[in-house]
Amino acid sequence: MRRTDGPKYKQIWHSLKAAIENGTYAPGVRLPSEFELVESYGASRVTVSRALKELQIGGYVDRRAGSGTYVRAATATQYTFGLLIPELGQTEIFEPICQGMVESERDSNHILVWGRSLAGSETTLAHAKEVCARLIANRVSGVFFAPIEGTPLKNEINQAVLSMMQEARIAVVLLDRDIVEYPNRSRLDVVGIDNRRAGCIATQHLIEAGCKRIAFLGRQHLAPSCVARSAGYRDALGASEAKLGPEFIERLDPSDKSAVEKVMKSYKPDGIVCSNDRTAALLMRSLAELDVDVPARVKIVGFDDVKYASLVSVPLTTIHQPCDQLGAAAIQAMVQRIANPDMPARDILVDFRLVVRDSSGARKSPARS
Numbered sequence: 001m002r003r004t005d006g007p008k009y010k011q012i013w014h015s016l017k018a019a020i021e022n023g024t025y026a027p028g029v030r031l032p033s034e035f036e037l038v039e040s041y042g043a044s045r046v047t048v049s050r051a052l053k054e055l056q057i058g059g060y061v062d063r064r065a066g067s068g069t070y071v072r073a074a075t076a077t078q079y080t081f082g083l084l085i086p087e088l089g090q091t092e093i094f095e096p097i098c099q100g101m102v103e104s105e106r107d108s109n110h111i112l113v114w115g116r117s118l119a120g121s122e123t124t125l126a127h128a129k130e131v132c133a134r135l136i137a138n139r140v141s142g143v144f145f146a147p148i149e150g151t152p153l154k155n156e157i158n159q160a161v162l163s164m165m166q167e168a169r170i171a172v173v174l175l176d177r178d179i180v181e182y183p184n185r186s187r188l189d190v191v192g193i194d195n196r197r198a199g200c201i202a203t204q205h206l207i208e209a210g211c212k213r214i215a216f217l218g219r220q221h222l223a224p225s226c227v228a229r230s231a232g233y234r235d236a237l238g239a240s241e242a243k244l245g246p247e248f249i250e251r252l253d254p255s256d257k258s259a260v261e262k263v264m265k266s267y268k269p270d271g272i273v274c275s276n277d278r279t280a281a282l283l284m285r286s287l288a289e290l291d292v293d294v295p296a297r298v299k300i301v302g303f304d305d306v307k308y309a310s311l312v313s314v315p316l317t318t319i320h321q322p323c324d325q326l327g328a329a330a331i332q333a334m335v336q337r338i339a340n341p342d343m344p345a346r347d348i349l350v351d352f353r354l355v356v357r358d359s360s361g362a363r364k365s366p367a368r369s
Contacts (some may be wrong), residue, residue, distance in 0.1 A: 012041050012051035020060050020071050031061065031069040057332050059339075079141035080111045081334060084131065084161065085175070086118040086148055093276075093304045093321065094146060097175060100327020101144070110331065113138055123148055128157045132164040142171035142334045147179045149223035155181075162188075171341065173334045175326070177225035187345045189337055191330045193352045195225045198319045199232025200239075201354055202273050202301040205317070207236065209299055209362045211271030213245035215263065217283060218275030220251050226275040229303060233273050245269075254282035261290055270298055271360075277302040277309050280316055284359070288313060295361035305355055315357035325350045 019025050032040065037048045052069055055061045063069045081101075085094045101112060118131060128148070135143055143165055147158045158179045165172050174190045199216075206214050216233040218226050230249050237247050248267045252259040254274070260283060263269070274280035280302035284294055294300055294314045302309065305320035333348050356362055 008041075008043050009047045009050040009054070012037070012043060012048060013054045015041075016051065016055060017058075017060060020055075025071045027071050027073045029071050030067075031071065033068060057335055059335070078110060079335070079338065080113055080138070081331075082113045082135040082138065082140040082143040084118065084135065084143050084145040086123065086146060093306055093323065094175065096323030097327045097330070100324035101331055102327070103324065104328040104331040110335075113140055118148065123151070123153075123157060125153065125157055125160055128161055129164065132161055136164065136168045136170065140170060142173065142338055144173050144175055144330055144334070145179075146175040147177055147223070149177070149226075150219060150221050152221060154221060171334060171337045173330055173337060175330060177223045180224065182224040182227040182231065185345065189333050189346045189348060191326055191333055191348045192225060192350070193319075193321055193326075194349050195228035196232040196235070198303065198352055199229035199273065200236045201232070202229070202303070202319055203233045203236035204240075205354055205356070205360060205362070206271035206273065206299055206301060207240050207242055207244070209271070209360050211269075211299055212243065213248075213267065213269045214271040214273065215248040215250065215267055215269040216273045216275070217250050217252065217254065217263070218279060219253065222251065222275060226303075229273070229275060254279045255286060257286045257289055260286040264290065264292060264298075272298055272300050274300060274302045277304045277306045277316060277318055280318070280359070281308065281312050284312060284314060284316075295359055299361050300359045302359075309355075310357060314359045317357045317360035317362070318355055320353050320355045322350055322352065 016031065025031060034045055034048050034052070038045050041048065052061065052063060056063050059072060061069050061071055083098060085098070113135065118128060145161060148154045162172065162179060172188055174186075174188050176192045178190050179186045179188060203214060214233075214237065216230050218230065233249070234247055237244055248269065250263055252263070254260065272283065274283060280300055284300065287294055287298065292298060300316065302316050302318040305318045309316040309318050329348050329350055333346070337343065
């Protein structure tokens, strides 16, 4: 049974796709004009245009400027995509992104190969090569890769993965972060959010909440996405007209109580931007053990809005990443990359939002709730 729920553009997409597949619109036939589809479906032109764009990305139609939309001679090729994601099943941010991929590939008739996961910061070069070899043996059309972070070997491992895929002529789309250090840029597509802008907005929120001495804390060997967030933190401090303390960026283990205590005594922050929610949650636990009250003594903002962000001892203000949209955008980016391998590298950015909870002491702020 075909689904009829969901956004209006999806309903139109399903209807037209079914009509193409059952022969109502034969190969080479021109579809009704956008105006005719607007009248037929009772939808806006923007909605109809989006549905047609989805059909084009899926390989069902060709849109010819000044002429119209035509059914392709053959429907899209079915692709098989591999996932190369550290700690899949253990980290939270990538699971909903992958679920968004699953939903998208059901619509576009592609297949995801859920192979063995990389072990995150514990990954060895040999293990990474073994996982890559299995994907290559499966003859996948493309690989979604979230580069390794949190280990001194990350650059060596990430480059080895990329080299193996390039040698096998397999397309790669990166998730969340680039494979090289910020602000450098690789020649690969990256699907994520504008992390620099997000870091700026998170910091601005703490400034608006009255913080004067704001720190940025992250773990050692930060991912390029987190480094970009720290750049946004700097941007916000530099642009503020408020009298603020100097910038303070520290890389530490947030569960190391002595390291956290040293920061609290030396810099005396009243606001902290954390590189991600896991860092924020571990930091809050250390602060609780040090009898530092959140948010009365120090206000905290994180990134990702993973499911436990609202369940920690003090619900966490954080930047929400729309994981389902990221997953769908990744599938579209991969299909486009396979069809046009010589396109310039792209940053495919999905918008985010600030979710205000108790950790920043500003839950009742009408502008951010």
